Structure formats: structure tokens, C-alpha cells
Amino acid sequence: MKKLNSIRELHPCFGAKNNRGRMHLPVCPGCNIFCRFCERSINKDEDRPGVAAKVITPEAACEYVERALKFCPDITVVGIAGPGDTLATDNAIKTFKLIGEKFPALLKCMSTNGLLLKERLPDILDVGIDTLTVTVNAIDPYIEAQLNDGIIYHGKRIMGEAGAEILINNQLAGIQAAAETGMTIKVNTVLVNEINRFHIKDIAKAVSERGAAIYNIIPLIPQHKLRDLSVPGCIDIETVRHEAGKYIDVFRHCQHCRADAVGVPGKNNFSRQVYLGELQSR
Ligand code: SF4
Ligand code: SF4
Numbered sequence: 001m002k003k004l005n006s007i008r009e010l011h012p013c014f015g016a017k018n019n020r021g022r023m024h025l026p027v028c029p030g031c032n033i034f035c036r037f038c039e040r041s042i043n044k045d046e047d048r049p050g051v052a053a054k055v056i057t058p059e060a061a062c063e064y065v066e067r068a069l070k071f072c073p074d075i076t077v078v079g080i081a082g083p084g085d086t087l088a089t090d091n092a093i094k095t096f097k098l099i100g101e102k103f104p105a106l107l108k109c110m111s112t113n114g115l116l117l118k119e120r121l122p123d124i125l126d127v128g129i130d131t132l133t134v135t136v137n138a139i140d141p142y143i144e145a146q147l148n149d150g151i152i153y154h155g156k157r158i159m160g161e162a163g164a165e166i167l168i169n170n171q172l173a174g175i176q177a178a179a180e181t182g183m184t185i186k187v188n189t190v191l192v193n194e195i196n197r198f199h200i201k202d203i204a205k206a207v208s209e210r211g212a213a214i215y216n217i218i219p220l221i222p223q224h225k226l227r228d229l230s231v232p233g234c235i236d237i238e239t240v241r242h243e244a245g246k247y248i249d250v251f252r253h254c255q256h257c258r259a260d261a262v263g264v265p266g267k268n269n270f271s272r273q274v275y276l277g278e279l280q281s282r
Helices: 004-010 058-071 092-104 117-126 141-147 160-180 193-209 234-244 272-277
Strands: 021-024 033-035 075-080 107-112 131-135 148-153 156-159 186-189 215-218 250-252
Touching: 021 033, 021 058, 058 075, 058 148, 058 215, 058 272, 092 117, 092 131, 117 131, 117 160, 141 148, 141 160, 141 193, 156 160, 160 186, 160 193, 186 193, 186 234, 186 272, 193 215, 193 234, 215 234
Parallel strands: 021 075, 075 107, 107 131, 131 186, 186 215, 215 250
Antiparallel strands: 033 148, 148 156
16 A cells, blocks of 8 residues: 555645546446436546446456556556446456556555445455545535435435435544555545535544545536536635635645546546547547
């Protein structure tokens, strides 16, 4: 497991500058929670999280990494961030194992909603994940239930605040347990002005106390059941970043990438070439 200083030099989403690239492997189509703003999609046009040109198998992943390194030798990180959740199936863990054996120099970065983080931590450590991102949108079940309809937990569907409470407890316990192993953890929060705007500082404080190192606030893309809500503006985002910054280091350069992004964030994207075999860069 790499330490925060070397991660800050190598990972574009943990502070690295100088053209560091990352590649997302879309190996996880399904999810175990029901975020009310989530619209997963398979297409090659939309530039947002939850979208990939296709879903690939863990066994095919190494081939795509080889292809991506030809288009973008600056890639230092292989990440799995959807389109669904990385722990809802075994696909992500299997993929990281194969990638670790073939490309030991690449950082392994995983994003999860955290529902199963604590119970899958032994597997996560076993495959040597270097950086972990956990999305925490509220630490109050009443607020979380407005953002998320429910969860599927150990085969049971648990809706409303009851599900939200389990999710929040598991997220915070998972962050703490992972941080205690020395893992570098970033927390993402989707900012929804009408729902969690005045709650962001509480989330930042709680996750910092559990050992998270970096905080990333992502403005809502209004879609699915929250399609009628507003897009947070620059002033909203700056205000909550300032509030959160009292408790934790705030990351300000997130590009809200696709689940199959390939390249240097904000500079280039070779998803179509790598996953669809197209020739032109975007
Ligand atoms: Fe969608 Fe991610 Fe929420 Fe799952 S955790 S429903 S993939 S936004
Ligand atoms: Fe980095 Fe944000 Fe893109 Fe994730 S979505 S790879 S944090 S820039």
C-alpha cells in the first residue's frame, strides 16, 4: 500500500499535478443501493459518472489497460468507479487482483458507496488497493432517505430511513476501519442544495474524525427522481468547500468523469479509442 506523499505525486485526484493520468475499468454494472439521482447508462456520448461505453469482464481488463497505456503513457492509476458499485459483486476485487499481478507499478483506486466496505475490507487489503473513495451524502438518516430510496443488504431490501441508517453506520465504520490500516481515503459528497446543503460541514467533520484524508464535493446533475432540483452554482460550491475545509483537505479539481474515463483528467479522454476501437481523440 502506498503512502499519502507518493499518492499525492502519482494520483491526479489526490493532488498530483504534472499530467498524471488515470484509467477507469467499467467492470461493475450493478448496485446495491438506490440513489434518487442515479441514472446509469451505457453510451459513448455523455460525460458524467455512471456512464460507460460498455461493461467489460475482469478477465478482459488487462488487455484494455495495455491498450490504454499505448494511447496515454501518463496513466499512473487504474480505478474502478462504476457504472454501479464496486462491492455489489466480486468483479472489482477479481479485476484488481489480475491488474496487480500484471501491472504492479500502477496505483489501484477503488470507489464505493461503502455499504459493504467494512465486511469486504480483508479482500480489499488482500488485493492491495492504494486509494479508496467512499461516497457519503449524509450522516443523518432523515437527510439520506431523501437522497436514497433504500438498500439491498444481505439479500434484504430495506427502504427509507431504516436503510439509510444502516448505510451511514456502515460507511462511517468502513472508513474508520480502512483508515486504521493506513489506506488513503477520499470522501465524495453529491451536493444537493435542496437536501444536504447545510449538512456538508457535518459530513466533512464526521468523515475526517473517522480518518478520511480528502473531501470532494460534487454538484448534483439533476436526473432520475431528483431531475427537478437545481444545479448548485459556483457560490454554493465555494461556500460548502470553505465550510468543509475547516475539517478536512478539500479537492477542487474533480472532472466528474465517466466510469470508463481514460487519460489525464480535464485534458484528454481516450475512452472511445480504448473501449470501442475508434480512431479519433475527443
Ligand atoms: Fe448509482 Fe453510485 Fe448510488 Fe449506486 S451508489 S445508486 S451506482 S450513484
Ligand atoms: Fe478523479 Fe473526479 Fe474523475 Fe474520479 S471523477 S477520476 S475523482 S476527476
